[in-house]
Amino acid sequence: GAVVSQHPSWVICKSGTSVKIECRSLDFQATTMFWYRQFPKQSLMLMATSNEGSKATYEQGVEKDKFLINHASLTLSTLTVTSAHPEDSSFYICSAREGGGVLATFGPGTRLTVL
Amino acid sequence: GDSVTQMEGPVTLSEEAFLTINCTYTATGYPSLFWYVQYPGEGLQLLLKATKADDKGSNKGFEATYRKETTSFHLEKGSVQVSDSAVYFCALSDRTSGTYKYIFGTGTRLKVLA
Numbered sequence: 257g258a259v260v261s262q263h264p265s266w267v268i269c270k271s272g273t274s275v276k277i278e279c280r281s282l283d284f285q286a287t288t289m290f291w292y293r294q295f296p297k298q299s300l301m302l303m304a305t306s307n308e309g310s311k312a313t314y315e316q317g318v319e320k321d322k323f324l325i326n327h328a329s330l331t332l333s334t335l336t337v338t339s340a341h342p343e344d345s346s347f348y349i350c351s352a353r354e355g356g357g358v359l360a361t362f363g364p365g366t367r368l369t370v371l
Numbered sequence: 372g373d374s375v376t377q378m379e380g381p382v383t384l385s386e387e388a389f390l391t392i393n394c395t396y397t398a399t400g401y402p403s404l405f406w407y408v409q410y411p412g413e414g415l416q417l418l419l420k421a422t423k424a425d426d427k428g429s430n431k432g433f434e435a436t437y438r439k440e441t442t443s444f445h446l447e448k449g450s451v452q453v454s455d456s457a458v459y460f461c462a463l464s465d466r467t468s469g470t471y472k473y474i475f476g477t478g479t480r481l482k483v484l485a
Contacts, residue, residue: 262414288471290472290473297478297480298477298478299460299475299476299477299478300415300460300473300475302472302473302474305472349414349415351473353471358403358422358464358466358471359403359417359420360464360471360473361417362407362414362415362416362417363414364413364414365413365414367412
């Protein structure tokens with residue numbers, strides 16, 4: 257079945273640094289990828305939707321200059337948290353959808369801790 | 372806009388008890404409906420899905436029926452096990468938006484006691 261991986265699975269960084277998280281579809285071409293964040297014991301909040309080769313569409317309230325999303329190929333999307341601060345600490349989850357299908361496959365998530 | 376409402380948790384049950392987790396939705400189009408399960412420290416796993424009215428999704432003893440008339444997709448299991456302890460998320464994906472983005476409910480934490 258469809259598999260989505262994320263790297264790294266966890267990361268700890270100092271305040272003010274930037275962190276890049278990768279999301280890869282391993283056995284299918286993902287025309288659309290989604291990025292979510294999840295605070296402890298809360299639901300998933302959609303941050304942005306990205307289509308391969310075009311700019312990401314951000315949800316209301318998400319700072320596009322802080323959360324940079326690049327969907328450079330049909331198998332890779334990256335989320336860069338720029339100038340990270342402790343309030344950006346969260347669980348970031350990506351999902352990927354193959355063109356024409358309704359089902360999106362979710363990655364295992366990346367836990368970001370900003371000190 | 373589209374939304375999903377789930378019953379508040381946590382839900383605590385004894386092993387072999389019957390489980391129901393309520394989920395209702397609001398959507399302008401014709402959404403597909405999903406239940407996902409999340410174990411501690413892990414990502415989401417698809418539990419079951421239904422893509423049109425009256426469809427029943429089932430997996431691992433869990434079932435949910437897409438009820439258009441009541442805009443509901445309640446999750447049920449006849450006999451829960453300790454290993455079912457997790458957080459369950461109801462979600463919809465509406466193709467009307469063109470991107471099929473998922474909207475999640477708040478999640479319901481289930482704890483099953485031996």
